[in-house]
Amino acid sequence: MTSRHAPVIPPHMLDALARHGAGHLKSRAQNTLSIDQQFRQPMSARAKASLIHQNYPDSAPGAPARYIFDANHQTRLPGELVLEEGGALLDDPQVVEAYEDLGATYRFFHDVMGRHSIDGEGMALLGTVHYGQEYQNAFWNGEQMVFGDGDGEVFLPFTRALDVVAHELTHGVTELTAGLEYRDQPGALNESISDVFGVMVKQYARGEDVTQADWLIGADLLAEGVNGKALRSMSAPGTAYDDPMLGKDPQPAHMDQFVNTRSDNGGVHINSGIPNHAFYLIAMELGGNSWETAGQIWYDTLTDERLASDAQFIDFAGLTMAHATQRFGQRVAEAVMNGWKQVGIGP
Amino acid sequence: MTRFEDLSRFTRVCITREGGLVAAPGLMRPRTFDVVECSSDEQNALCHWLNEGERIGREASPGRGDQRYFRICLYKDRDGEASPDEELNVPEDAAPAGVKALWEEGRIEPL
Numbered sequence: 243m244t245s246r247h248a249p250v251i252p253p254h255m256l257d258a259l260a261r262h263g264a265g266h267l268k269s270r271a272q273n274t275l276s277i278d279q280q281f282r283q284p285m286s287a288r289a290k291a292s293l294i295h296q297n298y299p300d301s302a303p304g305a306p307a308r309y310i311f312d313a314n315h316q317t318r319l320p321g322e323l324v325l326e327e328g329g330a331l332l333d334d335p336q337v338v339e340a341y342e343d344l345g346a347t348y349r350f351f352h353d354v355m356g357r358h359s360i361d362g363e364g365m366a367l368l369g370t371v372h373y374g375q376e377y378q379n380a381f382w383n384g385e386q387m388v389f390g391d392g393d394g395e396v397f398l399p400f401t402r403a404l405d406v407v408a409h410e411l412t413h414g415v416t417e418l419t420a421g422l423e424y425r426d427q428p429g430a431l432n433e434s435i436s437d438v439f440g441v442m443v444k445q446y447a448r449g450e451d452v453t454q455a456d457w458l459i460g461a462d463l464l465a466e467g468v469n470g471k472a473l474r475s476m477s478a479p480g481t482a483y484d485d486p487m488l489g490k491d492p493q494p495a496h497m498d499q500f501v502n503t504r505s506d507n508g509g510v511h512i513n514s515g516i517p518n519h520a521f522y523l524i525a526m527e528l529g530g531n532s533w534e535t536a537g538q539i540w541y542d543t544l545t546d547e548r549l550a551s552d553a554q555f556i557d558f559a560g561l562t563m564a565h566a567t568q569r570f571g572q573r574v575a576e577a578v579m580n581g582w583k584q585v586g587i588g589p
Numbered sequence: 590m591t592r593f594e595d596l597s598r599f600t601r602v603c604i605t606r607e608g609g610l611v612a613a614p615g616l617m618r619p620r621t622f623d624v625v626e627c628s629s630d631e632q633n634a635l636c637h638w639l640n641e642g643e644r645i646g647r648e649a650s651p652g653r654g655d656q657r658y659f660r661i662c663l664y665k666d667r668d669g670e671a672s673p674d675e676e677l678n679v680p681e682d683a684a685p686a687g688v689k690a691l692w693e694e695g696r697i698e699p700l
């Protein structure tokens with residue numbers, strides 16, 4: 243049975259590494275074993291990050307430190323290390339996609355937001371591909387990103403979509419900044435922040451302004467024959483898919499349609515449609531590149547110590563207005579307020 | 590005494606798989622077990638797997654960061670839209686085999 247708070251390297255592998263590993267790997271493995279023995283309780287996000295620092299060398303500011311693993315269709319994490327930063331690219335599309343998409347996400351956070359990796363301190367980016375059998379998901383487990391290959395009928399490999407890779411990495415950023423709880427409204431904000439940064443990373447990489455962008459999440463994931471265009475639409479939440487296998491996109495775009503449910507951790511992937519749509523409206527109203535104005539306001543808000551881990555939509559909206567005023571002045575702050583108002587949030 | 594010691598208080602046990610990046614309603618694929626139709630061996634096995642799931646779910650934060658999980662709801666009333674009387678979330682990749690079998694195969698794994 244795997245524990246949810248297992249170290250990044252499974253204990254039996256650490257043991258083998260400690261006995262047989264090459265010099266630097268050997269000392270790292272011994273280090274992790276002794277640390278793990280101290281942590282029988284669930285580890286905080288910070289503690290997990292420091293474990294990554296101790297086991298995977300980080301990089302100088304401006305460059306990522308990427309480590310790509312292959313799970314070989316098992317569910318043991320992180321799997322076999324197949325590519326390190328600067329290594330020769332393998333003839334495996336998912337390994338290359340994960341490596342390149344993590345690089346593009348790193349560049350966005352560094353070049354646009356001035357953040358050196360997930361924790362701001364150069365933490366290594368760990369990604370595992372070929373996770374599980376026909377696995378239709380990608381996730382962040384508190385230490386690393388994990389990508390399934392999809393089943394080929396509904397979903398293609400999850401590394402194909404840069405916005406999805408960026409979405410998962412952003413979960414790491416959120417855990418290490420605002421630490422928004424993964425339930426109800428704070429959880430929907432957590433999800434929305436991952437979509438917002440996911441979509442911006444894609445727009446930045448493609449050089450698209452707000453009118454050129456498709457404002458879709460995971461458009462590259464759906465296999466041919468699925469009746470849908472993406473996993474979510476920020477411009478028109480609730481319209482991404484309507485398919486016999488997937489059902490109908492349940493996202494609301496306005497507080498009037500807020501979904502009260504205990505399903506999906508309290509609708510975190512459902513009600514995220516509301517702040518997603520607010521971001522879209524605000525970015526469209528401001529024009530130009532999403533990351534230059536709206537994106538800066540969102541990043542300022544995410545990293546503001548006043549953003550509580552149990553923040554509600556209204557709290558988040560209030561802080562975006564404060565940061566809009568502070569960084570860009572009254573005109574931009576009014577556009578931000580109008581965007582929130584149009585989704586039913588605000589005074 | 591755990592909250593799943595005695596299933597005779599309930600009429601239905603429903604399991605869905607939820608969360609994940611996709612979180613599409615069609616992927617939840619609910620399975621419902623009629624407690625009254627279960628033999629006492631099956632009821633005991635069901636209790637066992639619920640308790641195992643509870644033990645694992647308590648140590649984790651099911652769902653966080655797009656991790657999928659099983660959501661198990663227990664109902665006293667026979668039908669209708671009432672909210673569950675007990676519920677339990679179990680992370681998919683740490684779930685006991687017996688919890689996985691409930692959802693994947695609609696089967697109560699014997700003890």
Ligand SMILES: [Zn+2]
Pocket residue numbers: 409413433436610654655
């Ligand atoms: Zn997410």
